[in-house]
Amino acid sequence: MNQLNRWPVWVIFGLGLIVLPFLIKDFRVFQLSLMLIYAIALLGLNILTGYGGQISLGHGAFYAIGGYCAAILMDRFGVPYLATIPVAAGVCFAAGILMGFPALRLGGHYLALATFALALAMPQLLKFKHFEAFTGGVQGIILMKPTPPVEFSLFGQPLSEDRWLYFMVLAVTVIMFVIARNLLEGRIGRAIVAVRDQPIAAGALGVNLAVTKTITFGVSAAFTGVAGALGAITVAFVAPDSFNVFLSISFLVGVVVGGLASIPGAIFGAAFIQFVPNIADQISKSAPWAVYGVFLIALMYLAPNGIMGIINRRKKGI
Amino acid sequence: MEAFLLQVLSGVTNGGIYAAVGLALVMIYQSTHHINFAQGEMATFATYIAWALIQLGLPYWIAFAATLVIAFAGGVAIQRVILRPVEKAPVLTNVIVFIGLLVIFNAVSGMLFDHTIKVFPSPFPKEGLLISKYFSGHQLGSTMVTLAVLLCIFSFLRFTPIGLAMRAAALNPDSARLVGIKVSWMLAIGWGFAAAVGAVAGMMVAPIVFLDPNMMSGILLYGFAAALLGGIDNPWGAVIGGLIVGVLENLLGAYVIGTELKLTVALVLIVAILTIKPDGLFGKTVVTRV
Numbered sequence: 001m002n003q004l005n006r007w008p009v010w011v012i013f014g015l016g017l018i019v020l021p022f023l024i025k026d027f028r029v030f031q032l033s034l035m036l037i038y039a040i041a042l043l044g045l046n047i048l049t050g051y052g053g054q055i056s057l058g059h060g061a062f063y064a065i066g067g068y069c070a071a072i073l074m075d076r077f078g079v080p081y082l083a084t085i086p087v088a089a090g091v092c093f094a095a096g097i098l099m100g101f102p103a104l105r106l107g108g109h110y111l112a113l114a115t116f117a118l119a120l121a122m123p124q125l126l127k128f129k130h131f132e133a134f135t136g137g138v139q140g141i142i143l144m145k146p147t148p149p150v151e152f153s154l155f156g157q158p159l160s161e162d163r164w165l166y167f168m169v170l171a172v173t174v175i176m177f178v179i180a181r182n183l184l185e186g187r188i189g190r191a192i193v194a195v196r197d198q199p200i201a202a203g204a205l206g207v208n209l210a211v212t213k214t215i216t217f218g219v220s221a222a223f224t225g226v227a228g229a230l231g232a233i234t235v236a237f238v239a240p241d242s243f244n245v246f247l248s249i250s251f252l253v254g255v256v257v258g259g260l261a262s263i264p265g266a267i268f269g270a271a272f273i274q275f276v277p278n279i280a281d282q283i284s285k286s287a288p289w290a291v292y293g294v295f296l297i298a299l300m301y302l303a304p305n306g307i308m309g310i311i312n313r314r315k316k317g318i
Numbered sequence: 319m320e321a322f323l324l325q326v327l328s329g330v331t332n333g334g335i336y337a338a339v340g341l342a343l344v345m346i347y348q349s350t351h352h353i354n355f356a357q358g359e360m361a362t363f364a365t366y367i368a369w370a371l372i373q374l375g376l377p378y379w380i381a382f383a384a385t386l387v388i389a390f391a392g393g394v395a396i397q398r399v400i401l402r403p404v405e406k407a408p409v410l411t412n413v414i415v416f417i418g419l420l421v422i423f424n425a426v427s428g429m430l431f432d433h434t435i436k437v438f439p440s441p442f443p444k445e446g447l448l449i450s451k452y453f454s455g456h457q458l459g460s461t462m463v464t465l466a467v468l469l470c471i472f473s474f475l476r477f478t479p480i481g482l483a484m485r486a487a488a489l490n491p492d493s494a495r496l497v498g499i500k501v502s503w504m505l506a507i508g509w510g511f512a513a514a515v516g517a518v519a520g521m522m523v524a525p526i527v528f529l530d531p532n533m534m535s536g537i538l539l540y541g542f543a544a545a546l547l548g549g550i551d552n553p554w555g556a557v558i559g560g561l562i563v564g565v566l567e568n569l570l571g572a573y574v575i576g577t578e579l580k581l582t583v584a585l586v587l588i589v590a591i592l593t594i595k596p597d598g599l600f601g602k603t604v605v606t607r608v
Contacts, residue, residue: 055413102593108409109353110596113542114589116355120539121585128578245535249417256414289425296418300404300411
């Protein structure tokens with residue numbers, strides 16, 4: 001019954017998402033697209049850390065790999081931008097599996113440490129002079145924003161490049177969230193959670209621990225890689241120093257703020273990491289990070305399950 | 319041959335600094351089984367305090383001592399206020415709190431002392447008895463200072479009653495509590511020492527790499543590698559691991575891969591040690607009961 005009653009809400013919500021970009025300025029549309037992109041990345045990290053219980057402090061590295069994949073394919077090989085997204089997903093899946101193998105032997109702190117090292121080393125790897133022919137070295141790669149395939153106006157606002165990108169990102173976001181939901185609420189999702197909570201019992205029930213953990217890592221990296229590719233297309237620029245360790249940390253902040261092991265939490269987390277720094281930036285250059293740090297620690301004490309935890313508690317209370 | 323010797327000796331100097339960072343990590347790991355991801359940023363912040371004190375006109379060594387005291391107090395305070403409530407919480411909670419600390423220290427360093435790169439003075443003479451083409455004054459001095467600090471820590475842990483209590487608290491917290499040791503305070507003192515050792519590493523490395531809020535991130539990575547190589551629960555191991563990693567880094571940098579991939583070397587080292595020999599060279603093998 002609930003399902004039936006809710007559909008008008010969803011229709012209005014969907015229409016709102018379509019109309020919204022025509023009501024605001026191009027730059028705001030760009031920020032909204034970035035928020036959606038971060039939501040996909042956070043979803044990826046949440047699959048691994050929230051559902052899988054494996055801590056990664058290095059997901060910025062997979063975001064970077066996805067971004068560079070898209071940028072190199074578009075810039076050096078002239079691949080159309082939409083085609084780069086599945087390639088980025090595939091490459092990051094492979095990279096995730098590769099990182100997943102050592103992760104099998106590393107629990108808790110050690111995995112956090114290894115991925116932290118990955119995040120710290122990533123900008124240096126991207127600057128490496130022997131890859132410069134592809135990566136453009138320190139300068140990075142400058143791309144062209146894709147032109148919209150159709151021309152029309154709504155409320156007197158044309159379908160600009162940024163608005164077109166918004167719709168493209170929105171479509172991919174919806175697809176990724178549906179994939180994540182189907183994956184996590186089915187048999188595979190239950191296996192992932194079982195491996196997190198009771199590895200021995202899960203093994204006894206026939207869940208292959210090693211395969212599940214490695215695949216979780218791969219899938220998680222693939223989601224973040226898709227986000228990275230979308231990010232490169234939307235920003236139209238990649239450079240090594242934008243993928244430093246603080247990118248990985250802001251992903252962690254987003255997951256914790258939105259709520260661990262929660263799919264809709266990714267949206268709240270993404271809104272937080274996209275818009276809070278903009279507000280805090282007006283105080284001072286370092287303020288956003290101080291705010292992040294305080295939020296991280298305060299949330300661990302007050303609301304370990306983030307915004308979704310608070311919402312769920314409210315629902316149960318009623 | 320001479321160039322080779324030069325590389326080895328300068329590796330030993332860096333190794334001393336990695337050893338100090340590694341030791342700070344081990345001191346916290348030993349007693350709490352947590353890896354302090356904020357160690358590097360804490361050390362940087364302490365170095366900024368030293369810099370500010372020197373700017374105020376204090377002589378170097380007084381500023382040095384004052385910084386150690388402040389770092390020690392700060393370490394104890396962090397443990398008492400921020401980490402004690404989550405002592406028994408899951409690993410993820412702890413990692414997130416450490417990352418929170420890292421970010422806060424980094425931001426506060428930037429806010430108070432701004433992001434411009436600062437020159438940090440070296441207290442050691444440019445010329446002297448042992449100073450030759452192999453060793454600059456600062457290299458020699460900083461190696462001596464790190465070794466002296468390590469020696470102090472070891473004698474403290476080995477020969478004083480508080481040191482004994484700290485080792486007991488780390489080894490077997492329950493029994494230690496039964497014989498009247500305040501285990502939680504011992505952890506706090508351990509944190510204080512770790513912060514002070516980190517501060518020494520920061521002050522010794524700052525004249526070489528210059529002072530900015532991200533100064534320690536690479537060094538922290540090598541500190542991790544040092545601690546892991548020596549066995550993360552073994553203080554001596556961390557020191558030896560630090561020296562090995564320092565020399566290895568320099569030789570690899572000079573002869574094999576160049577200096578641009580130094581952090582990648584640390585990454586490969588860390589992943590390799592963790593997958594091939596997670597107990598390190600001198601650590602004890604951890605057995606989990608199922």
